[in-house]
Amino acid sequence: METKHLILRNWQESDAPALYQLCRDETLRKSGVAFLESIQDAEEAIQFWAKGDQFKAIIHRESTELIGFISLGDMNRYEGYVELEYAIAADYRNRGFATEAVKRMVDYGFSELGLAVIAAWVRSHNAESTRVLEKCAFTLEGRLRKHARDQSDTLCYSILREEWESMTISGV
Template sequence: MFLNAKLETDRLIIRPYKIEDIDQTYAVVSEKDFYQYIPEEIPDREGVRKIIEWSITQNQKNTADKIYKFNLAIIHKEDGKIIGYCGLGPDDLGMGETEIYYGISSQYRKQGLALEAAKATLEYGFEVIGLKKIMAFADYRNLPSLKILENLGMKYHFRISHLQEELSDFEGQCYYSLTAEEYLKSL
């Protein structure tokens, strides 16, 4: 379910990271503005290596009842390149929910590929893993990401505010969610 996962769409293959993905992944995440709306530090190449090694370890621990982190590489079928990432994991604010996330290379944006990857990940979360609810955070200024969440059928609930100092990077993030029941009704 996690170690050998392979999600496939018309244009994408989405799979767990392998150690040999370091350079292609670093090329994507080091693009100018890739982290514009992501409240994290931009990793250097060594940081990407550590994230990938950590992701592999997390996939070995993941179960349907507890997802530690399910980081996936997005590969463009046409050119065989890693063009981004997506996945499922514990929400960054510690609310005890499962969060969907995604990011895609600037040269592959505005083609519906991020939506395609997010939709496949959402489907996998509900249909294969059996999650009851999936949520997402998106910066209120990140209009393309907000549109993706809406196109996934996720519902907007509120904008995050009044956070403690250590979580202040998430101030202004929009909270969206979708339950398995809502997902099934939309099919």
């Protein structure tokens, strides 16, 4: 999948060192990204993610670097209800890449996978991520107090298929 600045592609074994470096970022760890303790851990994660089409590496089109990841994962709710997760490397933040990747993944989820709901949970102190979700037309559903492992609040967002369809029809 492509956007103006990004390529969202399946994982490759050669992505492991870059993924490991990405996951060492303290800001991402505070936002809930799993900590990978070694390149071997990254390789194992990639082997798992490579089994499905819903876990994508985010590649910067110009530099061809791995700059993040994005996924639509099963939340064990019902068929068609998934959770969106994403992360962008520090050097590439605040440049619109997360918004671009999220919009493309949402389009993919609704148009190609036939999803009903895409939810996203974000820690309340992660203002950058909440801005991304709001730019992508997600609705704040509520706050789970002291829900995260660090005892911070979790904000729950979602976008419904019919909301996406009305935006697509109206050209938003």
